[in-house]
Amino acid sequence: xxxxxxxxxxxxxxxxxxxxxxxxxxxxxxxxxxxxxxxxxxxxxxxxxxxxxxxxxxxxxxxxxxxxxxxxxxxxxxxxxxxxxxxxxxxxxxxxxxxxxxxxxxxxxx
Amino acid sequence: xxxxxxxxxxxxxxxxxxxxxxxxxxxxxxxxxxxxxxxxxxxxxxxxxxxxxxxxxxxxxxxxxxxxxxxxxxxxxxxxxxxxxxxxxxxxxxxxxxxxxxxxxxxxxxxxxxx
Numbered sequence: 001x002x003x004x005x006x007x008x009x010x011x012x013x014x015x016x017x018x019x020x021x022x023x024x025x026x027x028x029x030x031x032x033x034x035x036x037x038x039x040x041x042x043x044x045x046x047x048x049x050x051x052x053x054x055x056x057x058x059x060x061x062x063x064x065x066x067x068x069x070x071x072x073x074x075x076x077x078x079x080x081x082x083x084x085x086x087x088x089x090x091x092x093x094x095x096x097x098x099x100x101x102x103x104x105x106x107x108x109x110x
Numbered sequence: 111x112x113x114x115x116x117x118x119x120x121x122x123x124x125x126x127x128x129x130x131x132x133x134x135x136x137x138x139x140x141x142x143x144x145x146x147x148x149x150x151x152x153x154x155x156x157x158x159x160x161x162x163x164x165x166x167x168x169x170x171x172x173x174x175x176x177x178x179x180x181x182x183x184x185x186x187x188x189x190x191x192x193x194x195x196x197x198x199x200x201x202x203x204x205x206x207x208x209x210x211x212x213x214x215x216x217x218x219x220x221x222x223x224x225x
Contacts (some may be wrong), residue, residue, distance in 0.1 A: 036216075041218075045216070095166065096141065096205075097155040097166060098153070099155070101152060102151065102152040
């Protein structure tokens with residue numbers, strides 16, 4: 001059974017203070033690992049897909065990386081508008097459903 | 111372009127009543143998914159459609175839950191004889207393909223409250 005564990009559960013940063021969120025996963029065969037951002041009262045917003053170990057993707061202040069066992073979402077010089085819950089999900093090669101972690105709630109204080 | 115839309119945005123119902131939740135996927139997306147997000151829990155897969163067929167309905171929690179998709183587009187999730195534990199946000203997503211790692215785009219969700 002696929003498992004996704006995210007840490008920390010909550011993270012509070014000062015504006016400009018860089019940090020990383022972790023996503024550890026267990027899957028029989030990885031088709032893709034996905035990062036989403038979710039704001040309160042809204043559906044998840046797609047950020048990145050990573051397909052193989054060593055792959056990296058960037059978008060503005062966010063950079064996602066992937067190893068064979070985990071993924072990191074690095075946030076560089078965050079701003080208050082980056083405050084949200086960040087969700088990690090995996091899709092295995094045999095299926096199409098996404099298995100989600102429980103998310104990291106990020107708060108960036110001005 | 112237009113994203114995934116869901117209706118209603120909020121639904122309050124009495125225990126024992128039936129409810130229908132609607133999802134309009136992104137135009138051209140052949141795959142459609144339903145998930146459930148309960149307070150303090152992660153997103154839980156319910157059912158997946160490819161076209162009008164549901165090759166994976168293994169996430170439906172009981173036989174009170176059913177879903178259909180018509181015309182390869184709109185989908186309806188029906189919950190019969192609602193229970194308080196059904197209270198959650200029901201999210202719909204669509205993607206261009208069911209596999210190949212194509213990202214899933216989510217709608218805003220329907221918040222269901224069973225009183």
